[in-house]
Every structure is written in C-alpha cells, then in structure tokens.
Amino acid sequence: MSEKPRRQRIHELDVTVWVGKRGVDAVTAELDGQLSGNELVKVKFHRAARAGTETEALADELADRADATVVETRGHTAVLER
Numbered sequence: 001m002s003e004k005p006r007r008q009r010i011h012e013l014d015v016t017v018w019v020g021k022r023g024v025d026a027v028t029a030e031l032d033g034q035l036s037g038n039e040l041v042k043v044k045f046h047r048a049a050r051a052g053t054e055t056e057a058l059a060d061e062l063a064d065r066a067d068a069t070v071v072e073t074r075g076h077t078a079v080l081e082r
Contacts, residue, residue, distance in 0.1 A: 010072065010079050013042045021048035024062040031066045035082040041068075045076045 017031050027043075034041045043062065045055050059070045059078035071079040 010040060010042075013040055013079065015042045015044045015077065017041060017043040019043060019045045019049040019058065019062070021046075023049055024058060024065060028062065028065045031062065031068070031080065035066060035068055035080065040071065040079055040081050043078045043080060045078070047076075050076065 016034060017027050019027050031041060031043065043059065045058050049058065055076050055078060056070075056073050059073050059080070062068075062078075063070045063080050066080070066082075068080040068082045071081050073079075
C-alpha cells in the first residue's frame with residue numbers, strides 16, 4: 001500500500017476506542033476485537049487516562065497488551081494496527 005492512501009485512511013478514520021479513567025486494562029479486549037476485523041483502529045486517550053503520562057507511552061502499553069503496533073500518535077490520539 002502506498003503512503004498517501006494509507007495516510008489519508010488514517011486521517012479519515014473515526015475514533016472507535018476511548019481510554020478513560022479505568023485505563024488501558026479496560027479497553028484491551030475491545031481493541032483486540034476491533035483489530036480482528038479492521039486493519040487500523042484509532043484510539044483516543046482522555047485526560048483521566050493520561051494522568052501525567054505521555055500518549056506515546058500509553059499507546060505502546062496498549063499495543064503490547066493487544067499484540068499490535070503503533071502506527072502513529074498525534075496529540076492524545078493513536079492509531080494501531082495488527
């Protein structure tokens with residue numbers, strides 16, 4: 001897949017997983033299920049989930065738990081793939 005269509009798909013992708021005050025543990029199963037049916041999943045980390053932690057670190061932790069790879073992080077949003 002060439003870079004432009006992939007970047008465009010990432011840009012147009014809607015957030016389907018929100019990480020809140022319960023942290024990454026609460027959404028790991030949901031993310032795993034979504035990655036089974038979709039190539040890319042966009043995740044939003046709310047302030048309560050971040051609690052002083054960088055979005056990149058949280059995205060890496062979530063990716064490790066769901067056996068996925070972080071494609072990109074921007075602001076408080078990450079895109080993961082499997």
